[in-house]
Amino acid sequence: MSGSVLHDVLVLGALVASAWLAGLFYAFACSVMPGLERTADGTFVEAMTSINAAIRNPLFAASFFGAPLLTAGAVLSAVAGGGAPATPAAALALHAGAFAVTVARNLPLNDALDAGAWAPASARGGFEVPWRRWNAVRAVLVTASVVCLGAGLATG
Structure with a gap:
């Protein structure tokens, strides 16, 4: 495989994986979190801890x-x-x-929620707003990476 073809394959692979990741963060921003916002505190905490456990899988790891x-x-x-x-x-x-935001902001919030040390209302109160804010930052950053990679493919 020539260097140019290899480069294009790497950029295309990066573009697809980045689009998956941007889509995940976007879906949380526009549907998952607004949907959970409508639930009771206990339901919110239970759902997010379940999501935190479920997302640790090979498909997510492939994009992340x-x-x-x-x-x-x-x-x-x-x-x-x-x-x-x-x-x-x-x-x-x-x-x-985006990785730095995830490690420094979202994961510590997930870990605190998963620890279950607080009543659901307290846990949710310290989690929901900051997690949504930092998730939006990740969504913007990864979406911008998709734009960069797409521009790179378009311009050769």
Whole structure:
């Protein structure tokens, strides 16, 4: 496989994995969390802890880890091929930002909710608004990475 073809395959793979991830964050922002907002505190906490457990699966891991890894591969293949890595590098920076938000904000909130140390109203009160805010940030960052990767494919 030539360097150019390999690069295109890596960018396309990164684009697809990134789109899956952006779609997941978007779905939470526009449907899952607004739907759960309408539930009782205990139902909300039970549903989110169940979602937190269910999302730890190979399909999610494929996009969550695969998108930035494939994007990094696209950056390296562009550099190795003597091309300009600007669009995949921008996408990689955006993925790094989304990963940092996930690790620093969303996961600690998930862990606190999963610990079940508080009554449902207290747990929900400390979780819902900040989690939604940081999820929206992740959605924007990963969506922007999709735009970068798409632009990279379009311009060659």
